[in-house]
Amino acid sequence: MESIVIKNLSKCYRLGKRSQKIAGGGIDRLRQLLHIYNEDKKKHLARQIMALDNISLSVEEGTVLGIIGRNGAGKTTLLKVLARITAPTSGTAIVRGKVVSLLEIGVGFHPELTGRENIFLNAAIYGVDRRDVKKRFDDIVDFAEIEKFIDTPVRHYSSGMYLRLAFSMAINMEPHILLADEVLAVGDIRFQHRCLERMQQVGNSGTTVLFVSHDMEAIKRMCSRCICLDEGKIIHEGNTLDVTDAYQKFMLSTPNQGVVQSKGSNTSCAFASILSACLMSDQNELIGAVRLSQDFLIEFTYSTLKGDVDLFLGFDIYTRGIHVFRSYFPQPYHAPVPGLYKAQVRIPGNLLMETEYTVHAGGQVTHKGDVQYLTAYNILSFRTYDTEEISMPFEGTYHKLSAGVIRPVLEWEVTADRNCDNVKNNGGE
Structure with a gap:
């Protein structure tokens, strides 16, 4: 029996357009009166992003389906449509049975409620009877490994604890369909393995699982079937090994397919191209997110189109529109022959903070004295997460200050001031 049937599904996001059915029409009229109306409105009205473009797909009950593709390909949008978080622009998506989604960490958690209270709250949202929750409560807590903190408000939880609780709740709600996005990249390696094993178990028991990930090894391990999206379309579908192999060849063989083309990007010149970027652990394994305390690598793939090319390349990291830092080659690299080149840069642990980075x-490319330039905006985005058991933020006025863009672990030393006794004797009592 088919759990999911998708026919001619499209989702279009319009840039620069407001609906005339709501206050947007009045806003445009006000702009006209104030003479600040955009002369290029027609051009902006025509700008559209097809997040999903005429997709058709059927998923049999009990299938564990992998969904892969570069950033911006439409993977998360597809899950949001199936979870009824967003409505499609056209087409239909028939979903049979109870759907539980893991699209963002801790969505639905109330920060002031304890872990125990949030379990019952989310179960009610899923439509699970309170008596059933009590039967499953111990299993949820045991799998999440938060016994000591079950009666602590979740605002004190680390992102790792959020994930464990969210996943454990979802998997123990006995869904007919489980939608899992890249959130499974967050968490230590041991917990990731437990999640994958549990997802395989629920798949074998008849639950349909849709699993989005950039981790090809995880996709190969647990998915019997796979689709690859690009620019909102299914470009490959079938056996997981065949699809992942085709995707990796596609990313390397097609110039600039690894790069999300943003305004101002110039990813190719006459001498070289920037192809892609990815996250690597310090053991050179692909990862989807970064633990705050671990060193990690950013790996860039370039192609040179001519021999005797000098590459002087670098990158910038941003968060929330704020420039965090810049790094570049200590000296130009000489590429003697045309081909593919990989450059890795190590980012030390305990430098970044718990957020998302872009x-x-x-860089600069030189060939026989001729200098040209490459730029690739938004080539990579990633999330960092904390694995500390509990997070106790500052309270009061100090807590309301900006947390900044990095959170380095620095050496601190606390000593007793030799004048403490004098202060005490002069009125400290």
Whole structure:
């Protein structure tokens, strides 16, 4: 029996357009009266992003389906449509049975409620009877490994604890369909393995699982079937090994397919191209997110189109529109022959903070005295997460200050001031 049937599904996002059915029409009229109306409105009205473009797909009950593709390909949008978080622009998506989604960490958690209270709250949202929750409560807590903190408000939980609780709740709600996005990249390796094993178990028991990930090894391990999206379309579908192999060849063989083309990007010149960027662990394994305390690598793939090319390349990291830092080659690299080249840069642990970062890459390419330039905006985005058991933020006025863009672990030393006794004797009592 088919759990999911998708026919001619499209989702279009319009840039620069407001609906005339709501206050947007009045806003446009006000702009006209104030003479600040955009002369290029027609051009902006025509700008559209087809997040999903005429997709048709059927998923049999009990299938564990992998969904892969570069950033911006439409993977998360597809899950949001199936979870009824967003409505499609056209087409239909028939979903049979109870759907539980893991699209963002801790969505639905109330920060002031304890872990125990949030379990019952989310179960009610899923439509699970309170008596059933009590029967499953111990299993949820045991799998999440938060016994000591079950009666602590979740605002004190680390992102790792959020994930464990969210996943454990979802998997123990006995869904007919489980939608899992890249959130499974967050968490230590041991917990990731437990999640994958549990997802395989629920798949074998008849639950349909849709699993989005950039981790090809995880996709190969647990998915019997796979689809690859690009620019909102299914470009490959079938056996997981065949699809992942085709995707990796596609990313390397097609110029600039690894790069999300943003305004201002110039990813190719006459001498070289920036192809892609990815996250690597310090053991050179692909990862989807970064633990705050671990060193990690950003790996850039370039192609040179001519021999005797000098590459002087670098990157910038941003978060929330704020420039965090820049790094570049200590000296130009000489590429003697045309071909593919990989450059890795190590980022030390305990430098970044718990947030999402975006990477822009670029540099200078020289061939026989002729200098040209490369830029690739938004070539990579990634999330960092904390694995500390509990997070106790500052309270009061100090807590309301900006947390900044990095959170380095520095050496601190606390000593007793030799004048403490004098202060005490002069009125400290």
